[in-house]
Amino acid sequence: MYRYDEFDRTLVEERVAQFRDQVSRRLSGELSEDEFKPLRLMNGVYLQLHAYMLRVAIPYGTLSSRQMRRLAHVARRYDRGYGHFTTRQNIQYNWPSLAELPDLLMDLADVEMHAIQTSGNCIRNVTADHFAGAAADEIEDPRIYAEIVRQWSSLHPEFSFLPRKFKIAVTGAPSDRAAIAVHDIGLRMVRNDAGEIGFEVMVGGGQGRTPMIAKTVRAFLPKQYLLSYLEAILRVYNQFGRRDNMFKARIKILVHEIGIEKFSGLVEEEWEQVRDELVDLPPGELERIRAYFRPPPFDPLPDVDQGFEAAKTATPAFAAWARSNLFPHRQPGYAIVNLSLKPVGGVPGDVSAEQMDAIADLADQYSFGEIRVTHEQNLILPHVRQEDLFALWQALEAQGLATANIGLVSDIIACPGMDYCALATARSIPVAQRISTRFAETERAHDIGDLKIKISGCINSCGHHHVGHIGILGVDKKGEEFYQITLGGDASEHAAIGGLIGPAFASDEVVDAVETIVETYLANRINGEHFLDTYRRVGPSPFKEKLYAAH
Amino acid sequence: MNAQVVTANRLADGQVVYFTSQGGWSETIADGAVAHDKDSATALLLRAERAVAEQVVVEPYLIQVTHKDDGDILPVRYREAIRALGPSVRPDIVTDRSGRSITTHFGNS
Ligand code: SF4
Numbered sequence: 024m025y026r027y028d029e030f031d032r033t034l035v036e037e038r039v040a041q042f043r044d045q046v047s048r049r050l051s052g053e054l055s056e057d058e059f060k061p062l063r064l065m066n067g068v069y070l071q072l073h074a075y076m077l078r079v080a081i082p083y084g085t086l087s088s089r090q091m092r093r094l095a096h097v098a099r100r101y102d103r104g105y106g107h108f109t110t111r112q113n114i115q116y117n118w119p120s121l122a123e124l125p126d127l128l129m130d131l132a133d134v135e136m137h138a139i140q141t142s143g144n145c146i147r148n149v150t151a152d153h154f155a156g157a158a159a160d161e162i163e164d165p166r167i168y169a170e171i172v173r174q175w176s177s178l179h180p181e182f183s184f185l186p187r188k189f190k191i192a193v194t195g196a197p198s199d200r201a202a203i204a205v206h207d208i209g210l211r212m213v214r215n216d217a218g219e220i221g222f223e224v225m226v227g228g229g230q231g232r233t234p235m236i237a238k239t240v241r242a243f244l245p246k247q248y249l250l251s252y253l254e255a256i257l258r259v260y261n262q263f264g265r266r267d268n269m270f271k272a273r274i275k276i277l278v279h280e281i282g283i284e285k286f287s288g289l290v291e292e293e294w295e296q297v298r299d300e301l302v303d304l305p306p307g308e309l310e311r312i313r314a315y316f317r318p319p320p321f322d323p324l325p326d327v328d329q330g331f332e333a334a335k336t337a338t339p340a341f342a343a344w345a346r347s348n349l350f351p352h353r354q355p356g357y358a359i360v361n362l363s364l365k366p367v368g369g370v371p372g373d374v375s376a377e378q379m380d381a382i383a384d385l386a387d388q389y390s391f392g393e394i395r396v397t398h399e400q401n402l403i404l405p406h407v408r409q410e411d412l413f414a415l416w417q418a419l420e421a422q423g424l425a426t427a428n429i430g431l432v433s434d435i436i437a438c439p440g441m442d443y444c445a446l447a448t449a450r451s452i453p454v455a456q457r458i459s460t461r462f463a464e465t466e467r468a469h470d471i472g473d474l475k476i477k478i479s480g481c482i483n484s485c486g487h488h489h490v491g492h493i494g495i496l497g498v499d500k501k502g503e504e505f506y507q508i509t510l511g512g513d514a515s516e517h518a519a520i521g522g523l524i525g526p527a528f529a530s531d532e533v534v535d536a537v538e539t540i541v542e543t544y545l546a547n548r549i550n551g552e553h554f555l556d557t558y559r560r561v562g563p564s565p566f567k568e569k570l571y572a573a574h
Numbered sequence: 575m576n577a578q579v580v581t582a583n584r585l586a587d588g589q590v591v592y593f594t595s596q597g598g599w600s601e602t603i604a605d606g607a608v609a610h611d612k613d614s615a616t617a618l619l620l621r622a623e624r625a626v627a628e629q630v631v632v633e634p635y636l637i638q639v640t641h642k643d644d645g646d647i648l649p650v651r652y653r654e655a656i657r658a659l660g661p662s663v664r665p666d667i668v669t670d671r672s673g674r675s676i677t678t679h680f681g682n683s
Contacts, residue, residue, distance in 0.1 A: 050586065052629045070632065072657050074588035103667060117661075120587035370663050441653060442661040450656075452663045502651055 031177075035137045036129075042066050043125035050122065067138025068124060071445050077116045077124065078141040079131060083151035083169040083193075084112035084396040088383040091394055093134040095379035101127045106379070108364060108372040110436060110487055111190075112150050112396045113141060117443055139177070144185045146176035146257075152194045152201045153397040156316060157359050157405040159351040162212045162220060164316050165195035168249060171304060171312055175250050182257055186264035187272035189257075190229075197516065202398060204228045204237045204518035205490055207274045208256060211516075213243060221245045226256060226286070227278030230484035234520045235275045238283040240290055248294075251303050255294035259286070319391035319406055324356025328409035341416055343465050344427040349412070356409055360390070362402040362419060363426040363434065367463040368456050371437045372400035381422045389415050398487075399436055399475075401429065431468045432476065432541065433459035436487055440480025440497060441504075447480035449497025449504040449530075454478055457534045462541075471541055473553045475514070490514035492554050493540055494521040495533065506533040510540065510566060511558050524563055525571055536570055543569045576638040576650060578615045579606035580622040581657065582631035590657045591631060593622040599631060603647050603658045608639065 042062070049059040063069075067078040079094075086094075094114060098106050101123050102116045109115055119127055131137060140147055151169040152158065172191055176182060182189075192206040203209025209225040222244045228237030244252050256274075263281070265271040278286050304312075335342040350359040362382065365371050374382075382402060386394045389411050390404035397403060402424075407415060419425035428434045435458060438444065440451030455478055462468050477491030488494030494509035505527040512521030528536045541554075543566050548557045558566075580593035581603075591599040592606035600606065609615035615636055622634045638650040649655045660667050 050629060052627075056585075056626070056632050070583055070588055072653075073590055073660065074583075118588075122586050441656055442663050447653075450662060452661075456663065504652065 032132075032135070034177075035132045035135075035139070038066065038137070038139060039125060039128045039132055042128060046121060046125055061143075063121075064142040065139070066124075066128065067141040068121075069142070069445075071117070071439075071443050072441075073443065074118045075121055075124070076443070077119050077127065077138060078109070079114050079116070079136055079138050080141050080148040081112050081114060081136075081396050082148060082173055083155065083166045084153050084398070085155075085166060086394040086396065087134075088386040088392040088394065090134045090136055091379050091383040091386065093130065093136070095376040095383070097127055097130060098376040098379065100130075105373055105375045107370075107439065108374065108396050108400050108402070110398045110400065110438070110485055111141075111148060112153070112398055113148060114396070115439075117439075143183075144187050144189075145183050146172075146179070146185070146189045146191065149173050149176070150190070150192045150201055150206075150398060152196060152199075153395045153403055154200060154350060154359055154405065155195060155395075156318060157352050157354075157357075158196050158198075158200075159353045160198055161196040161353065162214060163195045164313075165193040165201075165210075165212060166316050167309070167313050168195075168210065168212075168222075168246070169193045170315065171249065171309070172253065174312075175253070181261070185257070185261060186266045187269070187274075189260075189274070191253075199514070199516040199518070200397075202487070202490065202514040202518075204516075205230055205234070205487070205514060206237065208253065209237045210249075212246075215243045219245065222249060224252060224256075226290075227275040227283075228518075229273050229275040230487060230489045231273075232270060232482050233273075233276065233279075234484070234489040235279060236518045236520060237275075238278060240283065240287045247303055247306075247309075248298060249303070251298040251300070252290075252294055254297050255290050258293050258297070259289045263289070318354075319393070321354045321357065321406070322408070324354075324408065324410075326355045328356060331409040331412055334413040338413075340427070340465075341413060343469060344416055344425055345412065347427045347431055347469065348425070348429045352406065354406070358407050358409055358412060360404040360407045360412070360415065361397075361429040362404065362424045363428055364401050364424070365428060365434050365455075365459060366423050366426050367433060368460045369423075370452050371435055371455050374402075378422050378424060381418070382424070385415060385418055399434065401434070427465050428459075428468055430473050430475070432462045432471050432474045433468055434475075435459060436475075436477040436491070438479050438486035440478070440486075444480060446483060447497070448482075448499045449480055449506070451478040451480040451486055451495070451497055454495060454497070454506065454530075454533055458537055461534050461538060471545070471554070472551075473555075474541070476537065477512075487514060488512070489520050490518065491521060492558070493537060495537075498527060500527065504530045506530065506536075508533075508536060508540070508570075510563060511555065513555060522563060525567055539569050540566055577641040577647075578609045578618070578636045579603065579639050579647060580619055580634050581606075581637050581654070582622070582625070582634035585629050585632050593618065593625075593634065597621065599625065603639070603649065604645065606639075606647055608641050608647065609636075610641075 149169040193210040205228040225237035348361040395403035435455040437451040437455035441447035478495040479486035479488040490512040509521030513519040595607035
């Protein structure tokens with residue numbers, strides 16, 4: 024697994040020392056809040072409704088068991104015993120005190136973790152497919168390239184003051200599990216006709232006030248040119264991006280305003296100039312980074328483990344879990360295991376310190392010490408032997424981490440919303456809790472099938488509601504919480520922005536509305552269609568009729 | 575016009591606090607000094623703002639409250655109710671020493 028370069032270690036330690044000094048000058052009054060605020064934000068520290076919040080980067084969502092134990096320690100020692108995994112594959116702590124933050128950051132630095140580039144108008148923490156290095160359908164491990172981009176973008180002088188924040192996501196597989204189409208830049212690994220590996224480069228996706236699906240600027244970029252091409256895109260953005268208006272400053276607006284052909288022309292022109300300068304990685308460097316992501320020492324195993332098959336037959340609850348929470352591994356005899364952080368009625372993405380410790384132990388015992396964070400706010404043990412699955416399931420059950428609902432109606436993304444977030448217009452977590460309680464029955468959830476509900480507490484869209492099959496956006500109507508519903512959004516390789524179905528629902532109507540939508544789908548589905556298939560076939564009308572019939 | 579109190583976050587730990595009539599800051603909204611008209615609200619905020627320069631709090635501002643006959647104070651807006659009483663999804667985390675939990679404000683929905 025990737026370990027920090029010496030360069031990173033020195034840099035992170037220097038940053039913590041600097042921040043310690045800044046905090047003490049703030050507490051003594053030498054620095055005013057106006058002077059201090061940008062400094063704390065550069066270190067991932069926000070002031071939220073109830074307290075300071077610290078956002079810790081988890082590059083491409085990969086964590087070691089050692090790091091997970093440290094996250095548990097931080098939750099216990101500096102927080103209130105829990106943390107919250109976010110849709111950016113980060114973890115947030117909701118209650119640290121300012122005075123203790125430098126010590127907290129030092130404890131994280133010990134395990135090569137930090138909060139740099141989690142805030143501000145820079146290139147943010149790069150995200151990747153959470154099944155990286157394990158997925159059966161993968162062309163190449165995307166984390167190698169995510170890491171290359173991370174090293175290149177970390178404190179890149181030219182790109183620390185971009186017109187606006189900038190998010191990059193990478194997938195190494197044809198199925199998009201990293202929502203690349205709603206990132207400023209999305210990179211998808213592809214093979215060309217000659218069988219060479221490269222990237223399809225997509226630009227200008229995003230959510231928020233003006234949701235957009237990224238457009239392809241280049242269908243095939245030979246992979247050795249990744250950095251020079253990114254550099255060219257960033258330069259064009261830096262030059263033409265709208266710095267005059269915060270709401271128009273994202274690259275998606277630029278791409279939209281000048282059109283993808285013109286944008287693409289500018290990038291190609293710029294690229295001609297930079298591609299032969301020394302920005303691209305020399306091959307030795309690529310191999311060095313690739314070595315960090317070498318596969319663990321898998322055992323040669325038969326494709327199917329008989330004990331696993333027998334356990335499924337004997338224990339229906341285990342079989343249900345295996346159906347929804349396991350994914351095919353590239354290595355025969357292994358499986359990718361999803362740990363659901365969406366227990367019925369629970370807070371999506373919240374994990375207690377005790378659970379974190381237990382997960383770290385299970386990772387050591389069953390998954391080469393590796394853990395992944397998904398942008399859907401769940402965790403993954405990426406490399407588990409099929410023969411260990413039953414024992415692992417029992418251990419996860421005991422920790423409340425084995426809800427059999429991955430990808431189903433109760434596996435809801437919800438941003439912190441008004442319960443924590445200073446920017447919120449309404450709460451999101453309680454809506455998720457009520458929906459998952461309504462659909463608590465495993466059999467019913469499995470019968471409904473693939474259904475992604477995503478909830479945001481304001482138009483900033485951290486809860487990805489625009490790309491939820493059912494998207495829910497909390498709004499404030501004359502001091503009351505209301506919820507707008509969009510249908511048909513999709514974050515996969517068939518990405519689409521959901522369409523507003525009609526007027527918003529009051530808080531006490533919204534769960535019924537979701538149930539009406541689900542029932543309408545079930546009444547219309549044919550031949551085992553997924554929700555999205557049915558929705559695309561029948562369109563919004565039947566849903567609209569049912570939802571607003573009583574109004 | 576509604577009654578108002580001044581709220582802010584404490585600099586050292588971010589805790590939500592309310593400006594009291596003694597010129598201090600309390601974690602409990604019921605301790606907040608209440609202004610009943612525009613002029614006294616402005617004056618109250620001005621007094622409270624001194625604590626910014628003294629590194630006690632950040633960003634004080636006025637909020638509308640209902641002042642009950644029994645002296646209890648409740649924020650009008652739900653955002654402020656959540657600030658006063660803690661996350662509605664974690665009733666175990668009580669940030670108000672009166673022991674009230676946010677669920678009493680929202681009911682159980
Ligand atoms: S979507 Fe809005 S409410 Fe939710 S976390 Fe983002 S900024 Fe906060």
